[in-house]
Amino acid sequence: MSSLSTPTKPAAGVAQVRTAKVGSMQRPRYGIHLFLILMSILWLIPLGWAVFTALRSKADTDRFGYFSFGGAFNFDNFVTAWNQGGFARLFTNSLIIVLPSVILTLLFASMMAFAVSRFSWKFNITLLIMFTAGNLLPPQVLAAPLFEMFKHFSLPYSISGSGNLLNTYFAVIAVDTAFQVGFCTFVLSNYMKALPQDLTEAAFVDGAGVWRQYWNIIMPLTRPALAALGTLEVIWIYNDFFWPLLFIQSGSLLPVTTGLNNLQGQFLSNYNLLAAGAIITVIPTLVIYLALQRQFVAGLTLGASKG
Structure with missing residues (x-):
């Protein structure tokens, strides 16, 4: 009887190993996600700042400064740039x-x-x-x-x-x-x-x-x-x-x-x-x-x- 019961031990060990592997694969990787989010934000900052600057007039920028939200926002610069730049x-x-x-x-x-x-x-x-x-x-x-x-x-x-x-x-x-x-x-x-x-x-x-x-x-x-x-x-x-x-x-x-x-x-x-x-x-x-x-x-x- 003891010889017949021995094969169940390796099976249980394999199941535990598989459970551990699945648990390690499903473990959330907060560090990687945080790093990717920070890098994405750093990558998008220049593009977002360019869009923000393009939507403001030069007069409002000179009056309130670049690091401000004062003034009007419109697409006049895009129209002028398209026509003037050809x-x-x-x-x-x-x-x-x-x-x-x-x-x-x-x-x-x-x-x-x-x-x-x-x-x-x-x-x-x-x-x-x-x-x-x-x-x-x-x-x-x-x-x-x-x-x-x-x-x-x-x-x-x-x-x-x-x-x-x-x-x-x-x-x-x-x-x-x-x-x-x-x-x-x-x-x-x-x-x-x-x-x-x-x-x-x-x-x-x-x-x-x-x-x-x-x-x-x-x-x-x-x-x-x-x-x-x-x-x-x-x-x-x-x-x-x-x-x-x-x-x-x-x-x-x-x-x-x-x-x-x-x-x-x-x-x-x-x-x-x-x-x-x-x-x-x-x-x-x-x-x-x-x-x-x-x-x-x-x-x-x-x-x-x-x-």
């Missing part, structure tokens, strides 16, 4: 730069990722390392060489008023694409390596060429990765300030990130107006993030789930 044209310029840059970046990166992930050849790892290492170089290091190269790159005056690549959309699109291809290639190559190799092998046996394998088999399967990267790239390229300011001298061609310069006064700065212009600039980024939030989060965790 944001309608600036948003159009940003659209002309962002859309081709994102499309070319994803196209070139997917081609390169397909080559290094689905085929074994001598320099595939070396080439992938070179593409990835390009992201480690600070953009400012290449500012002077690229400016000189674009200045001596001749173009017809029908498509370039300067006769070269400077002061054109082409220069910004080319540089944005070149700097973003490396990161996208690295992410897409890891994603494609996780796809079964039998897919392309079976397609090759059926007579499908390399282009057919890439476009009709691999690309449809990488839509989640492309959607995530597309979301990230739209935000990154839209927020780029350095390259447009370097290569474009004409105010009519500048994107929206440089439009705040149009709100600067010669002798005095209206910070309420500047805050309204900054909020207008941020709105498209917030809309894109809220509309594509799932793809954005997937882009942050893509390397952890695939590879």
Whole structure:
């Protein structure tokens, strides 16, 4: 009888361990929650303060001070900033730069990722390392060489008023694409390596060429990765300030990130107006993030789930 009763002891021990684990998992983590709440508040304070400042007039701010609630609150600064800053044209310029840059970046990166992930050849790892290492170089290091190269790159005056690549959309699109291809290639190559190799092998046996394998088999399967990267790239390229300011001298061609310069006064700065212009600039980024939030989060965790 004693030998028959012994197996119940380990079962009871396992049940106790499981109960302890469940209890530890359900234990509230007040410290983590408090830390996240504090960090969220610190993150939102600048945005909230910018909205608060934009809703007040400069006269009320000068009268009552920045750290006050006196005066009227309205949207007059937003209307003035939109008209004075020419944001309608600036948003159009940003659209002309962002859309081709994102499309070319994803196209070139997917081609390169397909080559290094689905085929074994001598320099595939070396080439992938070179593409990835390009992201480690600070953009400012290449500012002077690229400016000189674009200045001596001749173009017809029908498509370039300067006769070269400077002061054109082409220069910004080319540089944005070149700097973003490396990161996208690295992410897409890891994603494609996780796809079964039998897919392309079976397609090759059926007579499908390399282009057919890439476009009709691999690309449809990488839509989640492309959607995530597309979301990230739209935000990154839209927020780029350095390259447009370097290569474009004409105010009519500048994107929206440089439009705040149009709100600067010669002798005095209206910070309420500047805050309204900054909020207008941020709105498209917030809309894109809220509309594509799932793809954005997937882009942050893509390397952890695939590879």
